[in-house]
Structure formats: structure tokens, C-alpha cells
Amino acid sequence: RLLLEPALTEPQCRAGIVLIDLHSIDTRIKASGLKLQLCTNETQATRESFVRKLRALGFDIAVAQVTAPAPAACHLLRERGLRPHLLVHDDLVPEFAEIDKTNPNCVVLGDAAENFTYANLNEAFRLLIGMEKPVLISLGKGRYYKETDGLKLDVGAYMKALEYACDIQAEVVGKPSKRFFESALAELGVPPEQAIMIGDDIVNDVGGAQQCGMRALQVRTGKFRPSDENHPEVKPDAYVNNLAEAVDIILQEL
Amino acid sequence: RLLLEPALTEPQCRAGIVLIDLHSIDTRIKASGLKLQLCTNETQATRESFVRKLRALGFDIAVAQVTAPAPAACHLLRERGLRPHLLVHDDLVPEFAEIDKTNPNCVVLGDAAENFTYANLNEAFRLLIGMEKPVLISLGKGRYYKETDGLKLDVGAYMKALEYACDIQAEVVGKPSKRFFESALAELGVPPEQAIMIGDDIVNDVGGAQQCGMRALQVRTGKFRPSDENHPEVKPDAYVNNLAEAVDIILQEL
Structure with a gap:
């Protein structure tokens, strides 16, 4: 057990x-x-930094003990030969270090926070709409979350925006999948x-x-x-x- | 006829x-x-500037000959005693000059273009989620449009993001209503x-x-x-x- x-x-x-x-x-x-x-x-940081935070709080766990959307997405990308364009938080990018990102044939969307700019959203959209069969992989589908300075729109809201614009369904990696x-x-x-x-x-x-x-x-x-x-x-x-x-x-x- | x-x-x-x-x-x-x-x-400009553009092209029409979402929204706001928070294009703001915007009890969403920032979207979201019965009025529900520098996400995509985050349905003003x-x-x-x-x-x-x-x-x-x-x-x-x-x-x- x-x-x-x-x-x-x-x-x-x-x-x-x-x-x-x-x-x-x-x-x-x-x-x-x-x-x-x-x-x-969690998609605003690598598992490494997540583990560091927990260790500082006295919770001694290893990186392998963390199941998180980004590594799950990497697994899926490799399995299907997909090369992502990333619209994610800067701190999450290292999780995708070993993934081929040239000439993207899908978009991976995480909680990009400040990276959710008008320009970045248009760029992700243009890539998707230009694909014969657009593939959008979303690292979760949360509606919003709370930070010390207030509520923030979560990745799910931006996923819905891209889904609607491209008339597609995203593939959601993360809980509750x-x-x-x-x-x-x-x-x-x-x-x-x-x-x-x-x-x-x-x-x-x-x-x-x-x-x-x-x-x-x-x-x-x-x-x-x-x-x-x-x-x-x-x-x-x-x-x-x-x-x-x-x-x-x-x-x-x- | x-x-x-x-x-x-x-x-x-x-x-x-x-x-x-x-x-x-x-x-x-x-x-x-x-x-x-x-x-x-059109929600990126006032009817006045729209008419000026057409006149420059030799099409002589009057402002009253233009039915556009912003004035339709103003009509609706007055009718229902709503005070909007505006997330719209800067050039559209004059259409709402005579509308009381203090202490907002609804959000009006237009094609805000560069105003679709992470901060502005979070602000609109927080106002909505803080309302007992959130009212979101969307000036259209277009998916995307083309400009000389490429395709852009239209107001409908951002409407879907806010609808999902707040679990509400926007009221759409404009065609095809x-x-x-x-x-x-x-x-x-x-x-x-x-x-x-x-x-x-x-x-x-x-x-x-x-x-x-x-x-x-x-x-x-x-x-x-x-x-x-x-x-x-x-x-x-x-x-x-x-x-x-x-x-x-x-x-x-x-």
C-alpha cells in the first residue's frame, strides 16, 4: 500500500x-x-525546483517521486514524434531540454503567466492554424488560482481561447487525466x-x-x-x- | 426596399x-x-473614424448609417443600469464617453488587441469572479482575423477564456445576434x-x-x-x- x-x-x-x-x-x-x-x-517550475522548495520545508523527497505534467508531456511528445512550440513559464523550459523543438508540429501550453502576452498567444495560434491537423497539448486545464497578489487566470482559460480560435480540442496532460x-x-x-x-x-x-x-x-x-x-x-x-x-x-x- | x-x-x-x-x-x-x-x-475604432476611412475611399455615408457593437452595447448598458469595466481597444473608448464607469458591475470585452495583456485579462477576470452574478458583454465572438502582419486572435477567443474561468456565458452584442x-x-x-x-x-x-x-x-x-x-x-x-x-x-x- x-x-x-x-x-x-x-x-x-x-x-x-x-x-x-x-x-x-x-x-x-x-x-x-x-x-x-x-x-x-504545477507547471511554473521544474520538478527540481519543486523538490528544493519542499526540502526547505522539511519534506525530504526525490525528483522521481514527483509526477508532473511537463515530464508526462515529454513522454507523449517522444512517443508520437512531436516537436513542440512551447508557450510555458520560463522556469519550466529546462524540463524540455532534451526535446527537439525545431520546425514545430504541435504547441505545448502551460501556465505561462507573464509569458501570456498578446504576441505570444497570436504566435501559438498562427502555428496551430497553419497545421494540417493542429495538435495542442495543454499542461492542465485549471480555471484560475490564487497568488499573494490576487487571482490569476490559469492555463485552462488560455487553452479554451486557442481551442475556440482553431476549432480543436486540446489534449490535456495532468490531473484529472x-x-x-x-x-x-x-x-x-x-x-x-x-x-x-x-x-x-x-x-x-x-x-x-x-x-x-x-x-x-x-x-x-x-x-x-x-x-x-x-x-x-x-x-x-x-x-x-x-x-x-x-x-x-x-x-x-x- | x-x-x-x-x-x-x-x-x-x-x-x-x-x-x-x-x-x-x-x-x-x-x-x-x-x-x-x-x-x-468593427470594435477597434469609433464609428466616426470608420466613416472617415470610408469617405476617404469615396463612400459617402453618415455615422447614423453605421450599426456597430459598441453603440449597441451602450444601449444595453443604459437599459439595464450597468456600469462597465472596459477591456477594449484604446480607439474604441470614446464610444463609451457618456457611460458611467464608476464602481463597475459588468465587463465589456472588445477586440482589445495590444490591450489583451496578462495583467488586463487578470483584472477583468477578478472583477467578474468577484460579482455575485458576473455579467460579461462581448462585442462580437469572432475567432480570428487577418492583418497585414498575420492572423490575430479575435475577441471571441478571449471571451471563451473568461467564460471558462468564471463558468459563465457572455452576452454577445454584434452580428450574428x-x-x-x-x-x-x-x-x-x-x-x-x-x-x-x-x-x-x-x-x-x-x-x-x-x-x-x-x-x-x-x-x-x-x-x-x-x-x-x-x-x-x-x-x-x-x-x-x-x-x-x-x-x-x-x-x-x-
């Missing part, structure tokens, strides 16, 4: 405040023998019924994991909203108040 | 080349006693069965006008594509090769 763990530590990182003692959680998970994989839709959860399971080497997802996002974390055959706990922090408890389609296997409580419950069950 | 006329002269204006002798067309229409109304989705064609007819004071639309856009011009009860000719210039002749839903009343030919046919029928 193992524990899949999403970007639940992220709100703490972003706000710069550690709300939960990640180090003690990490220690307890390690002592229990549970395997841990972080399953994140089944393929994405499967690659996290493959990394751990366990079948879905032996895995538990802990997440704050009712659709992307809980719904996605359950569709893949895993059980999933929803944490009442971060993106959680009280209305999630009446979600018309997704019902978590259990609710917990925070990550520490989730770990408590799982360790008790062992 | 009258003649409704779209932005068919626009390609000529934009490219700076007069492909058709607009002045002679104008003279013939005037001599015939036909009433003329221009029905445009029935209300928009009706206001053009009202300006002319004739019922739809006495009007003919001439346009190059199969959906926005031809389809929109027909849904309003008018007849519509499609011109094989501008946005026209050969595939339009097999359009699954819209069938023009006739095809013509250009604006001059359309006018010939209509004058012969008188």
Missing part, C-alpha cells in the same frame, strides 16, 4: 507559511514503509486498489484518482469549499481536516 | 488598396433611392422582408440576417471560402463575386 500525495504542501509553500509540520509527517510516512508519490499539476494517474502508479509499481490519493481538489484530485480505481480522501484545506461536500458527481471516500489527519488515518489503517 | 451592407469595404480599407470603385457604387445606390445601412462588427440586426432595421425603418444583407461571412452575415427574416447574398471575397458553399446550416439566397455585382443584381431587380 502506498500514499499518493498532491500539491497539498503547496499552499504552505506559496504563502511562505508552514501550516503543518511537514517534516514530522515525512518522518512518520518513512517509518511506516508507505511509498509516496507527489502528483502535481487517467493516463497521468496511471503513470504515477507505474512509478510506484502498485495497482490502483492499493493506492490512496490525498487531495484538496474535488474534481482533479479526488474524481481523477477514483476514476482510475484508487480511493481518495479530500482535505478541507486549500481549494476545498464547503459546497464540495454536495458535489453532483464526485464523492470522496472520506474527508479529513488536513494533511496530518489524513496521514494519521492511513497509518492507523495499516 | 433597402440594402444592408456589412464591412465589405473593410478589406480594401485595411490593405490600403481599393479593389472596387466604392464611389461609383455609392453614387448608384444613392440614385436608386435605396436606403443603406452598414452593419459591422438577432437583436443587432433588428436595431439596424429599426434605424432604416423597414421590416426584414424588405431588406437584403450583403456579406462575406456565411455565419455572421448571411446566417444572422436570414434568422432575422432578411434575404442575404454572400460575396465571394474577404472571408469567403469555397467550403462555405457546402455549409451544413446556412444557405445564402444567392452568391455574387463582389460588392459591385451584388449592387448590380439588386438594382436590376428594382
Whole structure:
């Protein structure tokens, strides 16, 4: 049995405040023998820098323990011989270092933040509309997220803009895609019924994991909203108040 | 009987080349006693500057002869007591000069071009998501258009981005909205069965006008594509090769 763990530590990182003692959680998970994989839709940084942030917070994980959209996209690009034009955050570019980007035959869209300029969006659009069969790969389909200086449009909004302009459907890499959860399971080497997802996002974390055959706990922090408890389609296997409580419950069950 | 006329002269204006002798067309229409109304989705300039451009090309029309999305939006804003936050082209702002824009309770979106910055899009999004019932008014829903330096994403793409992020539906002002064609007819004071639309856009011009009860000719210039002749839903009343030919046919029928 193992524990899949999403970007639940992220709100703490972003706000710069550690709300939960990640180090003690990490220690307890390690002592229990549970395997841990972080399953994140983060596309504003490489896994390396993500891992550095978590280590600074006392959460000792390796790069291979992070399942993230960019490496998943690289896998897909190689598999299909695609050469991407990247419209992503500058800090994510290193993830694509070994991918051939000459003469692009697809567009990879991430949360490009300040790189979402009028010129860059037009450029991505022109490349797509010029392709015989436009291929748009989107690293997630989030609507928006919160930063210290306010709400920001997420990659999903820009994906919709390009989809509409080109009359196409993007291929979404990242949660809640089944393929994405499967690659996290493959990394751990366990079948879905032996895995538990802990997440704050009712659709992307809980719904996605359950569709893949895993059980999933929803944490009442971060993106959680009280209305999630009446979600018309997704019902978590259990609710917990925070990550520490989730770990408590799982360790008790062992 | 009258003649409704779209932005068919626009390609000529934009490219700076007069492909058709607009002045002679104008003279013939005037001599015939036909009433003329221009029905445009142009939102990068005021009607005044639009009229100036056409006059320079020999097409002598008055501002009241132009039905355009911005004044239609102003009408709607007044009717419903809405105070807009504008995300539009700088050159369009004067159309909203007399509208109260303090403490906005809706967002008006036009083809803002260079004003489609990451910061401006986030600002419009934050205002919308902060409203109890977000109201997004979009001046058209075009996918893209061509300029001398290449294809550009049109207002429709950005409308879709905001719709998705806020989980709302925009209210579209402009062609092909029935209300928009009706206001053009009202300006002319004739019922739809006495009007003919001439346009190059199969959906926005031809389809929109027909849904309003008018007849519509499609011109094989501008946005026209050969595939339009097999359009699954819209069938023009006739095809013509250009604006001059359309006018010939209509004058012969008188």
C-alpha cells in the first residue's frame, strides 16, 4: 500500500507559511514503509525546483517521486514524434531540454503567466492554424488560482481561447487525466486498489484518482469549499481536516 | 426596399488598396433611392473614424448609417443600469464617453488587441469572479482575423477564456445576434422582408440576417471560402463575386 500525495504542501509553500509540520509527517510516512508519490499539476517550475522548495520545508523527497505534467508531456511528445512550440513559464523550459523543438508540429501550453502576452498567444495560434491537423497539448486545464497578489487566470482559460480560435480540442496532460494517474502508479509499481490519493481538489484530485480505481480522501484545506461536500458527481471516500489527519488515518489503517 | 451592407469595404480599407470603385457604387445606390445601412462588427475604432476611412475611399455615408457593437452595447448598458469595466481597444473608448464607469458591475470585452495583456485579462477576470452574478458583454465572438502582419486572435477567443474561468456565458452584442440586426432595421425603418444583407461571412452575415427574416447574398471575397458553399446550416439566397455585382443584381431587380 502506498500514499499518493498532491500539491497539498503547496499552499504552505506559496504563502511562505508552514501550516503543518511537514517534516514530522515525512518522518512518520518513512517509518511506516508507505511509498509516496507527489502528483502535481504545477507547471511554473521544474520538478527540481519543486523538490528544493519542499526540502526547505522539511519534506525530504526525490525528483522521481514527483509526477508532473511537463515530464508526462515529454513522454507523449517522444512517443508520437512531436516537436513542440512551447508557450510555458520560463522556469519550466529546462524540463524540455532534451526535446527537439525545431520546425514545430504541435504547441505545448502551460501556465505561462507573464509569458501570456498578446504576441505570444497570436504566435501559438498562427502555428496551430497553419497545421494540417493542429495538435495542442495543454499542461492542465485549471480555471484560475490564487497568488499573494490576487487571482490569476490559469492555463485552462488560455487553452479554451486557442481551442475556440482553431476549432480543436486540446489534449490535456495532468490531473484529472487517467493516463497521468496511471503513470504515477507505474512509478510506484502498485495497482490502483492499493493506492490512496490525498487531495484538496474535488474534481482533479479526488474524481481523477477514483476514476482510475484508487480511493481518495479530500482535505478541507486549500481549494476545498464547503459546497464540495454536495458535489453532483464526485464523492470522496472520506474527508479529513488536513494533511496530518489524513496521514494519521492511513497509518492507523495499516 | 433597402440594402444592408456589412464591412465589405473593410478589406480594401485595411490593405490600403481599393479593389472596387466604392464611389461609383455609392453614387448608384444613392440614385436608386435605396436606403443603406452598414452593419459591422468593427470594435477597434469609433464609428466616426470608420466613416472617415470610408469617405476617404469615396463612400459617402453618415455615422447614423453605421450599426456597430459598441453603440449597441451602450444601449444595453443604459437599459439595464450597468456600469462597465472596459477591456477594449484604446480607439474604441470614446464610444463609451457618456457611460458611467464608476464602481463597475459588468465587463465589456472588445477586440482589445495590444490591450489583451496578462495583467488586463487578470483584472477583468477578478472583477467578474468577484460579482455575485458576473455579467460579461462581448462585442462580437469572432475567432480570428487577418492583418497585414498575420492572423490575430479575435475577441471571441478571449471571451471563451473568461467564460471558462468564471463558468459563465457572455452576452454577445454584434452580428450574428438577432437583436443587432433588428436595431439596424429599426434605424432604416423597414421590416426584414424588405431588406437584403450583403456579406462575406456565411455565419455572421448571411446566417444572422436570414434568422432575422432578411434575404442575404454572400460575396465571394474577404472571408469567403469555397467550403462555405457546402455549409451544413446556412444557405445564402444567392452568391455574387463582389460588392459591385451584388449592387448590380439588386438594382436590376428594382
